[in-house]
Amino acid sequence: MLIHPWDVARDDAEWQQWLAVHDFGQLAVNGPAGEPPFVQPLHFAYDPELGEALTHLARPNPLWGALEANPEVVLSVVDDYAFVPGPWQAEPDAPPEQGVPTSFYAAVQLRCRAHLVDDPAGKAALLNRQVGHFQPEGGTAEVAAGEVPFGRMLSGIRGLRLEVTGVRAKFKYAGKRTVEVRDRIAGELAGRDAPGDAAAREHLLRRQRA
Template sequence: MYVPPAFREDDLATLHGVIQQVRLANLVTHTPDGLVATPLPLFLVPEEGPYGTLYGHLARANPHWTLPATGEALALFNGPDAYVSPSWYPSKAEHHKVVPTWNYVAVHAYGPAGFFDDADRLREVLARLTDLQEHPRAAPWALDDAPAPFVAGLLKGIVGLRLPITRIEGKRKMSQNRSVEDRAGVAAGLAASDRPSDHAVAALVRG
């Protein structure tokens, strides 16, 4: 990932925070059939390995997991993003030397992808993924709420993914290369949008 110094994010806790906030990642591997990508909910175990380890699962019918991978796998986590209009820059009125851009947060996690089909490990992955998403709900659903034979049948239709992170890159492009006045204009413009995702970016631009 191309990361100019102004937008580089190296703090591991911050990178982990982005991973934990993103609800759906993309797993990409290079195979004899070319690049293959699968959207997956993944969870992070921060204390497992120097950069943490990712877990998830794929449908057994998905050929992605059966294709031999060359080199590292890549898990892509895209955080809040928003279009930035040059009309929001006060500097536009001064010199008009402004163009549109896009603000965004991205984390790329690399490592060897391993797959497993042990029922106990799969059940643990399913339970943890479910708990992470259900926890904020007033009446969270749990894997144990489903009949055991039904869950056992589901486990036969998936394979688990384990990806120990061997390197990690982060980019936080939030108008850091603009003046204080232009940043304030971007934040105000995004805050006035009808899109909730724009509001999230406005808060990040304000810092």
């Protein structure tokens, strides 16, 4: 992923706060020799203090053999995207038709070392942490190995602890444009109000204020 200086995350807090509420991504795992990578969509819970992401998958998933062969993976998350028409980006002294269309988006790529979790107690603890992230209000019974209602289901999954070893974060929101052009884009996004436009506009204005 190319990251220009004007698109780089301001600091760790920027991408960590974004990732805390964008917890669905794609796990890219090296495939066997001569084969393309495996790409698995999944929910995950990222813990910035421990520097790891937690998830689980069904035992029949074909990723497991690839992970055992090579545990180096990438967890990729992209969201808050919007298409920006060319005229919105035209410089004030240029005709609108000379503006260059582009895409706005936020993206975080976590390079990780995968650790498989097969111990029933370990899987139960992992699942409880995941549920605690996604369902902090409670309402679901705690998972405990060998106990109802979920203990018998643990054999059907494998846990996955993703130890983060590197981060690439990008916030592509007209960072190299003039204030006048950014203000115009913000106004156009508000007026169009298509899916994703409000979030993209907020990123543009937030980074402009910073």
